[in-house]
Amino acid sequence: MLSACGQGDAPLSIFWADEGLDGGFWDALTLQGLGGTRKNLFIRNAQLLSSEVWKKLSAVLGVPRPGILPVFFLESVWEKGQPKLPPHLTKLRCLEFAEKKRWIWRAPALDARGIRRFIEERASALGLTIRPDAMEVLGESLPPDAASVSSAVEQLSLLAHDGVIELEHTRNIARYTPDLVLFDLIRHVQEGRADKAWHAVLREGDSGDGILFPLLGLMAREGRMLWQLQAGESVYVPQHVAGMKRQLAARLGSAGLARIFAALCEAEWSVKSGRLQPGQSLERLIAELTLLFASTPKCDMAG
Known part of the structure; x- marks a missing residue:
């Protein structure tokens, strides 16, 4: 996505809406660097922002600022095949404009059922096939996180010399997804299992x-x-x-x-x-x- 916008090599800053948007965010959004320095801004959980903040954002976004690419993640539950958004969001001019420009991408989050389908899609995009026993391990081991799944499949493709991911390729799957260690660690901590946490x-x-x-x-x-x-x-x-x-x-x-x-x-x-x-x-x-x-x-x- 970033590469398609000409922002692929621009630095990325991530802001979390549930932590509030401070002055550093507004400076990053409105102040252009010397020499046309480009930057990418990711705003996670943006659906949690108040209507007042969104009105301010809508006004700011109405002024083009070349080289500054803000991406807002509206991470809501889905109902009837569509994300459920707060009513005040659906009436914003910036959202209507983005809709007309086809700048909005919608996709449900990965869940226990969808993760296997996503693994297959990523493998297929790389020209790979996955053995059923290998898929069983991947489906159970990988966290429901698109970036982690994509990274794992890309790394496994280096082992699949004949284009087939075998069970033996999945033995050390955790090392292909650094975040998986942390997911496992948190899960074991919440289970109250110090032994398994330290094993992770x-x-x-x-x-x-x-x-x-x-x-x-x-x-x-x-x-x-x-x-x-x-x-x-x-x-x-x-x-x-x-x-x-x-x-x-x-x-x-x-x-x-x-x-x-x-x-x-x-x-x-x-x-x-x-x-x-x-x-x-x-x-x-x-x-x-x-x-x-x-x-x-x-x-x-x-x-």
Whole structure:
């Protein structure tokens, strides 16, 4: 997409609407760099922005700024084959203009059923076929994330010299998708299984130096999502895990969720203050979080 717009080699900045759009975002959106420097701006969870913010955005977007490409991700649940958007969004002039220009791309999020179809589509696009037993492993192992799936299939294509992905090619699938280690780690932590959590870390030969801060970021997002669910707010959750996440949020309650954020802040501060090495901080974080999740009433973590 970016390459087609002539922005393929421009730097990318990602902003999260659920964290608010600060002055840095508005400067990035409105101020053009010297010498025509190009930039790409991704705004995730943009459906959470208020109607007032969207009105301001619509006015700003009405002024062409060459070299600045903002992309807004409206990550909503689907109903009757279409994404369900807040009413104030459907009336915006910028959305109507984008619709006329055919700048809007709609696609449902991957779920347990759709991920296999997406794997097949990516493989077919690369001229590959996948053995049924290999597909079984990929469908169960890969996270419902299009970028991770695409990366995995592209890496596996390097092994499929005859154009066929065999079961043996999938043995070490985690190393083809770096994010998969973090997905596995979070899943095992939420299961209260410290042993499996450490297995996910150690199978990559990582002592914690490279995993801690990416984990803190993903776990913070997970915590915010659970907090919103527990508070009864509207938040996008992939359909195949929605029920389990709501159960988990209810079981943790406000006190348990607050402990998650306290543990994340302590883990970050302990490293930045020099009190602990990243590996030591990761060890304490995994121990504290797995104990927290294990002490809550069990819920079905499948999915």
